[in-house]
Amino acid sequence: MKKFQLGQSRENVINLFPEKAIRRVKLGEKEIGIVRIGEIFFAFDSLCPHRGASLIQGSINGYEEIICPLHQYRFDLKTGALHSGSCSDLEVYQTNLTDEGLIIQLNSGN
Numbered sequence: 001m002k003k004f005q006l007g008q009s010r011e012n013v014i015n016l017f018p019e020k021a022i023r024r025v026k027l028g029e030k031e032i033g034i035v036r037i038g039e040i041f042f043a044f045d046s047l048c049p050h051r052g053a054s055l056i057q058g059s060i061n062g063y064e065e066i067i068c069p070l071h072q073y074r075f076d077l078k079t080g081a082l083h084s085g086s087c088s089d090l091e092v093y094q095t096n097l098t099d100e101g102l103i104i105q106l107n108s109g110n
């Protein structure tokens with residue numbers, strides 16, 4: 001398990017991520033996507049598990065889902081569960097917004 005910290009405070013990291021704007025973030029060797037909805041941050045693999053399209057170019061709907069730009073498959077941002085389409089679930093990572101910034105945990109092996 002690897003932990004990464006973004007920003008220096010709660011306000012700082014909220015300002016770094018405009019609401020519902022998907023950002024590409026490199027954590028060590030791993031590239032992930034991060035999106036903020038209110039005070040909840042979602043972190044996920046930047047590549048779609050279907051055919052590998054970049055989810056950084058995806059969009060967020062009103063149901064906390066990310067929609068792949070290539071074939072419009074939909075994944076739950078919180079759990080990574082596939083909601084529409086036919087492929088494996090999206091890998092998601094645990095986030096924790098603290099007074100020191102945003103903590104992101106990558107699973108071992110990432």
Ligand code: FES
Binds near residue numbers: 048051071072073085
């Ligand atoms: S590559 Fe993402 S839905 Fe096909």
